[in-house]
Amino acid sequence: MPEGAKESQAVDDHEQIRSRSSRRLWLTGGVAVAAAAAGAGVAWWRSQPQAMGPSAEQQLWSQVFETADGKPFAMADWQGKSVLLNFWATWCPPCVKEMPMLSAFAAQQARHGIQVIGLAVDKNEAVLRFLQRQPVQYPVAMAMQGGLGLTRTLGNLQGGLPFTVLFDAKGQVRQRKIGELSGEDLANWSQKS
Incomplete structure (x- = not known):
């Protein structure tokens, strides 16, 4: 493989790795935000008065x-x-x-x-x-x-x-x-x- 093609292939490989890492980071961040929102929602719900007991x-x-x-x-x-x-x-x-x-x-x-x-x-x-x-x-x-x-x-x-x-x-x-x-x-x- 010619030298220029090797460099081009290395750059492409590097870009794909960076792109996958970036997607994983965004996915992990999205999951973390969703989990935090769900936890906050549960905490808020628990802090609200619930149905009263009979009588x-x-x-x-x-x-x-x-x-x-x-x-x-x-x-x-x-x-x-x-x-x-x-x-x-x-x-x-x-x-x-x-x-x-x-x-x-x-x-x-x-x-x-x-x-x-x-x-x-x-x-x-x-x-x-x-x-x-x-x-x-x-x-x-x-x-x-x-x-x-x-x-x-x-x-x-x-x-x-x-x-x-x-x-x-x-x-x-x-x-x-x-x-x-x-x-x-x-x-x-x-x-x-």
């Missing part, structure tokens, strides 16, 4: 909790009002971050009929210490470990905190959110209560 609302309204200082706190006492129920814990950074906003919302909404209630999935002592440092304008009761089971009944299958549920005056769920609330969430929800 979940009835179960909630029959609960009697205790305040951090040991007084009874019956959910039935709040029926007939729109209730924004926030499950939280002192060890949960997004829970703690949203509490001043919830407290301001509670003070504003007290005149408009939405009652904010905090249910702490925590230990009494930790909640008492926390509320002494950062008081809130709404009642807080202790849901303890049973609180996570209650959140699952209300559609929070992963048990993530914070978890907030808006009930209308008939005791029916109107809105739910797993994760930190925004001011926009509260503004929208207050119009739907």
Whole structure:
């Protein structure tokens, strides 16, 4: 084979190898992007409230909790009002971050009929210490470990905190959110209560 033909063949071989490598790289990248998108989709789906258990609302309204200082706190006492129920814990950074906003919302909404209630999935002592440092304008009761089971009944299958549920005056769920609330969430929800 003449020298020029050998060089031309070498260049062609090199181009084919580079082309195959480039296709493999694009294919691998495409598969990786598809897998990442699928994983993100599953994670998003898991972070959304799911279907509630049968008679979940009835179960909630029959609960009697205790305040951090040991007084009874019956959910039935709040029926007939729109209730924004926030499950939280002192060890949960997004829970703690949203509490001043919830407290301001509670003070504003007290005149408009939405009652904010905090249910702490925590230990009494930790909640008492926390509320002494950062008081809130709404009642807080202790849901303890049973609180996570209650959140699952209300559609929070992963048990993530914070978890907030808006009930209308008939005791029916109107809105739910797993994760930190925004001011926009509260503004929208207050119009739907």
